[in-house]
Amino acid sequence: xxxxxxxxxxxSKIYQMGSQLVHALRDITVTINENEYVALMGPSGxxxxxxxxxxxxxxxxxxxxxxxxxxxVRELNDNELAEIRNREIGFVFQTFNLLPRATALKNIELxxxxxGIKKYERIxxxxxxxxxxxxxxxxxxxxxxxxxxQRQRVAIARALVTSPSIILADEPTGNLDSKTGNDIMRLFxxxxxxGNTIILVTHEEEIALHAKRIIRLRDGLIESDEINNNQVxx
Amino acid sequence: xxxxxxxxxxxxxxxxxxxxxxxFLASLGVVIGISIVIMMGWLLGGLDKAMQDTFSIIGxxxxxxxxxxxxxxxxxxxVRNRKNITQKQAEQLRKLHGSAEYVIPNINQWGTNIExxxxxxxxxxxxxxxxxxxxxxxxxxxxxxxxxxxxEEFGSNVIVIGHLVYATIFKGENPLGKTxxxxxxxxxxxxxxxxxxTMFFDxxxxxxxxPLKKYSAIWDVDKKSMSIGIKAGVDNNLDExxxxxxxxxxxxxxxxxNEPNDFSINETKAFEKSIETLRLNVYMIGIVMTSLAFIxxxxxxxxxxxxxxxxxxxxxxxxxxxxxxxxxxxxxxLIESSFLCLMGAILSLVMCxxxxxxxxxxxxxxFPEVSFLLPVLPTELFIISTVVSIFxxxxxxxxxxxxxxxxxxxxxxxxx
Ligand SMILES: Nc1ncnc2c1ncn2[C@@H]1O[C@H](COP(=O)(O)OP(=O)(O)O)[C@@H](O)[C@H]1O
Ligand SMILES: [Mg+2]
Numbered sequence: 001x002x003x004x005x006x007x008x009x010x011x012s013k014i015y016q017m018g019s020q021l022v023h024a025l026r027d028i029t030v031t032i033n034e035n036e037y038v039a040l041m042g043p044s045g046x047x048x049x050x051x052x053x054x055x056x057x058x059x060x061x062x063x064x065x066x067x068x069x070x071x072x073v074r075e076l077n078d079n080e081l082a083e084i085r086n087r088e089i090g091f092v093f094q095t096f097n098l099l100p101r102a103t104a105l106k107n108i109e110l111x112x113x114x115x116g117i118k119k120y121e122r123i124x125x126x127x128x129x130x131x132x133x134x135x136x137x138x139x140x141x142x143x144x145x146x147x148x149x150q151r152q153r154v155a156i157a158r159a160l161v162t163s164p165s166i167i168l169a170d171e172p173t174g175n176l177d178s179k180t181g182n183d184i185m186r187l188f189x190x191x192x193x194x195g196n197t198i199i200l201v202t203h204e205e206e207i208a209l210h211a212k213r214i215i216r217l218r219d220g221l222i223e224s225d226e227i228n229n230n231q232v233x234x
Numbered sequence: 235x236x237x238x239x240x241x242x243x244x245x246x247x248x249x250x251x252x253x254x255x256x257x258f259l260a261s262l263g264v265v266i267g268i269s270i271v272i273m274m275g276w277l278l279g280g281l282d283k284a285m286q287d288t289f290s291i292i293g294x295x296x297x298x299x300x301x302x303x304x305x306x307x308x309x310x311x312x313v314r315n316r317k318n319i320t321q322k323q324a325e326q327l328r329k330l331h332g333s334a335e336y337v338i339p340n341i342n343q344w345g346t347n348i349e350x351x352x353x354x355x356x357x358x359x360x361x362x363x364x365x366x367x368x369x370x371x372x373x374x375x376x377x378x379x380x381x382x383x384x385x386e387e388f389g390s391n392v393i394v395i396g397h398l399v400y401a402t403i404f405k406g407e408n409p410l411g412k413t414x415x416x417x418x419x420x421x422x423x424x425x426x427x428x429x430x431x432t433m434f435f436d437x438x439x440x441x442x443x444x445p446l447k448k449y450s451a452i453w454d455v456d457k458k459s460m461s462i463g464i465k466a467g468v469d470n471n472l473d474e475x476x477x478x479x480x481x482x483x484x485x486x487x488x489x490x491x492n493e494p495n496d497f498s499i500n501e502t503k504a505f506e507k508s509i510e511t512l513r514l515n516v517y518m519i520g521i522v523m524t525s526l527a528f529i530x531x532x533x534x535x536x537x538x539x540x541x542x543x544x545x546x547x548x549x550x551x552x553x554x555x556x557x558x559x560x561x562x563x564x565x566x567x568l569i570e571s572s573f574l575c576l577m578g579a580i581l582s583l584v585m586c587x588x589x590x591x592x593x594x595x596x597x598x599x600x601f602p603e604v605s606f607l608l609p610v611l612p613t614e615l616f617i618i619s620t621v622v623s624i625f626x627x628x629x630x631x632x633x634x635x636x637x638x639x640x641x642x643x644x645x646x647x648x649x650x
Binding site for chain 1: 235237238241245248548549551552553554555556557558559560562643644647
């Protein structure tokens with residue numbers, strides 16, 4: 001039996017919009033194990049990002065329990081949450097979210113700075129991460145000197161550099177053309193095959209089909225949660 | 235941690251460079267505040283030096299018994315009604331005094347004219363005194379020698395001139411052996427006193443010293459009050475000498491036990507008091523102005539830091555998603571605001587150094603009163619400005635930094 005990394009039970013998230021309550025998530029229960037490749041599918045507004053933020057310890061649920069690597073996340077303070085984000089979670093965002101003034105290498109170094117790793121080791125690891133996404137010749141480039149696909153690769157390298165337990169990607173191909181998007185999906189497949197655990201948030205069927213398991217959300221509820229028997233592989 | 239600090243400093247520098255004008259305007263209050271602190275320190279430094287110079291003129295081991303109170307602190311009306319201190323009384327004190335090293339009678343003739351080489355020079359001061367005056371600060375000569383006991387005894391035609399007398403009359407020419415005329419009496423110049431005058435005592439370089447006997451041959455001694463210089467001596471206790479002096483003077487002046495002293499004891503201590511008052515005034519004005527400038531300065535910096543935090547909301551969200559703790563975030567903004575203030579302090583130091591240099595170099599030519607100004611800022615001002623500016627930066631950055639650290643990461647990431 002493989003090890004559960006994420007174990008959520010009866011998670012709800014309620015936002016207050018003026019006098020109106022928005023139920024972004026209702027009673028979600030999911031377990032995700034090591035080295036799974038999961039797509040969170042659903043139309044816009046179905047609660048995918050909300051769920052991903054909770055899974056990534058950026059946000060807290062209104063109710064329900066969340067065990068991350070057997071730790072009850074509710075019991076962690078701000079610093080401990082920051083440490084989990086730093087060591088255990090790698091985020092990839094639709095808009096890349098790179099620091100515009102820093103070079104590719106510096107961007108990738110940043111999570112290692114926050115884990116207090118020494119300079120030479122940081123550079124070594126950051127260079128290795130850049131190589132693994134095929135950008136070793138773009139180390140000193142700033143984000144605005146890179147193409148969209150290259151920026152997303154830098155972001156993926158940054159997510160990988162701390163060897164996290166899980167990679168959370170929120171619409172990682174949303175801002176890319178389909179060819180570049182395909183390259184990124186190929187990269188995710190490689191990462192999965194080399195042992196990483198990946199949760200991919202998307203509203204596109206095509207993209208979701210690359211994953212091994214697809215969880216469909218609608219109006220904050222899980223509609224279905226099945227193994228993808230038609231997984232598209234490169 | 236160290237790396238984070240280094241990165242934050244680089245980042246602050248970067249931010250400052252891209253927004254020079256904004257940073258300058260924001261730190262203007264701090265620049266003004268620090269500049270006031272620097273200028274105040276500079277003025278006080280100059281005053282201190284002037285005071286030291288004044289002390290060396292008066293002599294820290296000297297007491298001067300006089301009808302007049304030199305600091306002007308005593309009631310002027312009662313001072314004016316005092317009887318003159320006569321030559322006889324001065325002689326009595328000299329004979330009776332046990333604890334003092336020297337007791338030196340002095341008598342001043344203000345506004346004396348000098349004739350030399352067919353020209354008349356006005357506004358000098360002739361001082362009749364004894365040879366022992368050579369052992370007081372006046373004995374510090376630039377050229378020649380002081381008159382000795384024999385010349386004093388015989389009332390010889392010799393004169394020791396002050397530096398301004400020398401500069402005015404001889405204009406660099408060797409004065410020794412030259413004859414000048416006081417009230418028509420020819421006197422041979424045997425010495426020149428070193429320049430001593432300061433802002434408080436510029437008249438002192440106009441003095442000319444002649445034997446007391448010679449003085450009484452030229453002017454009527456009994457018309458004037460004497461001033462008696464008393465040198466306590468290095469090892470002697472000034473307090474003991476003062477006590478004995480007061481006791482003896484009261485006897486000599488025939489005072490009844492219930493009568494107040496009808497003479498003043500002038501000494502450096504009295505000047506310390508009036509300088510202290512001056513210092514205090516400079517301090518008070520400086521503190522009020524500095525506080526105002528710093529309040530404005532802190533508001534300016536705080537404002538700009540709020541703007542910076544807002545502009546960097548997205549960046550804060552990214553950093554938090556990568557595992558930055560609150561500490562890292564507030565540290566970054568505290569460093570940035572301190573850095574901004576530090577730059578302000580450096581700007582102030584550069585500006586004030588230039589002002590100090592030019593003021594001290596050129597102003598005294600037009601306004602001799604400000605000759606006490608120092609051309610170089612005292613070293614401690616550099617340290618004080620640095621520390622104060624960093625402190626102000628921390629203070630001003632505190633609330634914006636805390637706000638940044640508290641930002642909700644999800645909302646921060648959504649910010650554009
Ligand atoms: N901060 C918020 N305040 C109020 N409502 C929100 C907030 N964030 C998300 N929502 C609402 O929650 C629902 C789910 O949003 P989201 O998780 O972003 O959906 P998705 O990523 O699937 O498009 C939406 O109806 C959205 O309007
Ligand atoms: Mg979304």
